[in-house]
Amino acid sequence: MTTTLDKSAFDTPGRGRGLLDVFKYRYLLRLLISKGSSLRYRNSVLGWLWSYVRPTVQFLIYFLVIGQILGLHSRIESYPIYMFSGLVVVNLFNESIGATTRSIVENKALVCKIYLPRELFPISAVIGSFIHFLPQLAVLLIVCVLFGWLPTFTSVGLMLGGLLLVLLFVLGVGLLFSAINVRFRDAQNFIEIIRTIATWSSPIMYTWVMVHDHLTHHLWIFNAFMSNPITVAVEMFHQGMWAPVVPASKRLGWPPDFGWIVLAAVVIIVLVTLIGQLVFRRFERTFAQDL
Amino acid sequence: MTVYTTRSSLHAAQAQQPAIVLDHVSKWFNKRSTRSFKDTLINWLKREPVRSQQFQALKDVSFSIAEGECVAVMGLNGSGKSTTLKVVSGVLRPDDGEVLTRGRVAGLIEVGAGFHPDLTGRENVFLNAAILGMSEKETKERFDEIVAFSEIGDFIDQEVKHYSSGMFMRLAFSVAIHVELDVLLVDEVLSVGDAPFRAKCNAKLKEMAGQGITMMIVSHSASQVKELCSRGIVIRKGEVVFDGPIDDALRVLEGN
Numbered sequence: 001m002t003t004t005l006d007k008s009a010f011d012t013p014g015r016g017r018g019l020l021d022v023f024k025y026r027y028l029l030r031l032l033i034s035k036g037s038s039l040r041y042r043n044s045v046l047g048w049l050w051s052y053v054r055p056t057v058q059f060l061i062y063f064l065v066i067g068q069i070l071g072l073h074s075r076i077e078s079y080p081i082y083m084f085s086g087l088v089v090v091n092l093f094n095e096s097i098g099a100t101t102r103s104i105v106e107n108k109a110l111v112c113k114i115y116l117p118r119e120l121f122p123i124s125a126v127i128g129s130f131i132h133f134l135p136q137l138a139v140l141l142i143v144c145v146l147f148g149w150l151p152t153f154t155s156v157g158l159m160l161g162g163l164l165l166v167l168l169f170v171l172g173v174g175l176l177f178s179a180i181n182v183r184f185r186d187a188q189n190f191i192e193i194i195r196t197i198a199t200w201s202s203p204i205m206y207t208w209v210m211v212h213d214h215l216t217h218h219l220w221i222f223n224a225f226m227s228n229p230i231t232v233a234v235e236m237f238h239q240g241m242w243a244p245v246v247p248a249s250k251r252l253g254w255p256p257d258f259g260w261i262v263l264a265a266v267v268i269i270v271l272v273t274l275i276g277q278l279v280f281r282r283f284e285r286t287f288a289q290d291l
Numbered sequence: 292m293t294v295y296t297t298r299s300s301l302h303a304a305q306a307q308q309p310a311i312v313l314d315h316v317s318k319w320f321n322k323r324s325t326r327s328f329k330d331t332l333i334n335w336l337k338r339e340p341v342r343s344q345q346f347q348a349l350k351d352v353s354f355s356i357a358e359g360e361c362v363a364v365m366g367l368n369g370s371g372k373s374t375t376l377k378v379v380s381g382v383l384r385p386d387d388g389e390v391l392t393r394g395r396v397a398g399l400i401e402v403g404a405g406f407h408p409d410l411t412g413r414e415n416v417f418l419n420a421a422i423l424g425m426s427e428k429e430t431k432e433r434f435d436e437i438v439a440f441s442e443i444g445d446f447i448d449q450e451v452k453h454y455s456s457g458m459f460m461r462l463a464f465s466v467a468i469h470v471e472l473d474v475l476l477v478d479e480v481l482s483v484g485d486a487p488f489r490a491k492c493n494a495k496l497k498e499m500a501g502q503g504i505t506m507m508i509v510s511h512s513a514s515q516v517k518e519l520c521s522r523g524i525v526i527r528k529g530e531v532v533f534d535g536p537i538d539d540a541l542r543v544l545e546g547n
């Protein structure tokens with residue numbers, strides 16, 4: 001039928017370039033993000049105040065139970081700051097991984113009816129969660145400043161580095177699970193388990209030194225534990241926010257071989273993102289008929 | 292993905308080239324027999340099918356639509372006409388064969404899909420224009436035109452959930468129709484609003500056809516199709532059974 005057709009002038013509908021397409025759709029991405037954040041607290045009396053209330057309550061409970069009752073207060077200097085600086089990192093991960101996993105299913109109406117690069121939805125979920133996380137970060141910074149923290153090049157750099165690691169990791173994991181969630185809603189439940197693991201497998205309530213002491217004969221387990229990108233980010237926050245406000249003798253110092261551990265975390269992130277993107281593209285073809 | 296070429300340059304360079312090509316397109320859907328492990332086990336015990344079964348929605352569909360042509364795709368419910376449209380818009384990917392389009396394609400497929408009830412009319416206009424591929428600048432330039440066409444007036448700054456269903460559809464349709472495009476896909480939208488607004492929409496579509504925009508229309512309304520299209524494609528059970536002049540196509544359709 002079309003033997004003489006010059007195909008170069010044509011497009012194949014429905015085929016995008018994955019994550020790269022997002023740069024071309026910056027304007028739409030911006031609108032999707034602002035839609036998400038302006039709808040977040042629509043019809044709620046407290047509105048954005050919820051962004052402060054939830055972490056505060058969570059903080060108080062952990063502080064009372066783990067710090068006072070279980071007694072970590074006496075073992076770790078400035079325990080509230082130690083805990084809170086780790087907790088915000090895990091909160092960012094937990095919040096954004098949930099939002100990202102649900103992102104395709106929640107935008108069902110659009111996905112089924114109009115073609116857009118579908119990667120836009122997980123990405124706008126990640127960025128939206130990050131915006132939502134900023135109040136928590138502000139609270140942390142204010143508390144730290146009250147305890148005598150001063151922003152230095154290193155401490156701010158560590159903080160930004162930690163945030164970047166978490167966000168990139170979430171994007172990779174989120175691409176994977178948002179795609180799987182379309183066909184198997186089990187992903188949503190599975191993510192709940194991941195959130196619990198993320199909360200307890202990073203040294204927020206305890207310290208890496210305690211883990212190290214238990215694993216002196218199995219250092220590879222310790223290294224595996226530390227290579228978790230969230231754990232690396234938590235440690236970066238500890239070093240950037242908590243360490244400067246406690247006396248030098250009480251600091252924990254860097255875990256051994258931290259440079260290699262960071263490298264391992266980066267490799268994990270790259271691998272997860274590649275797998276996530278591949279699975280996403282594989283599943284994307286049938287999004288509209290599976291939803 | 293979209294080629295941002297102006298319509299005039301397209302005309303000059305490739306006037307003889309088609310705007311939409313479907314080349315031996317087939318599409319299957321899965322009919323799942325089981326929804327969970329529990330179902331699988333029960334069906335297995337009952338000796339009922341466990342694996343998903345396939346249902347062919349499009350069978351080797353081939354046609355091409357020339358630039359500026361206005362074609363109606365007709366058929367009974369479930370014949371595969373909406374699937375055809377979705378394959379062209381890119382929402383569905385064909386399992387076999389190839390679909391090619393040229394220029395900027397936008398669809399009046401289920402207008403208002405991107406509308407959010409909790410956003411105001413104004414916010415929704417910008418969001419939907421962006422979803423349909425318009426830039427911020429283009430939207431701003433056409434904003435007044437969009438609002439005027441929709442006859443929404445002062446309600447534009449109200450939340451869309453307070454709109455009547457007619458107002459909602461009018462605004463959604465107005466956004467879709469003001470998108471800068473080369474190919475327009477229309478799916479059963481012209482049941483929009485009351486008779487005067489419908490007439491206005493038909494007039495607008497006619498005007499767009501006159502401007503050389505390629506159109507592919509799925510409709511049940513014989514009178515509308517007759518007015519806009521010169522060619523009709525009849526699909527029955529996923530196969531093209533007729534492709535030719537609109538009057539003959541309507542006759543074939545009635546013969547069903």
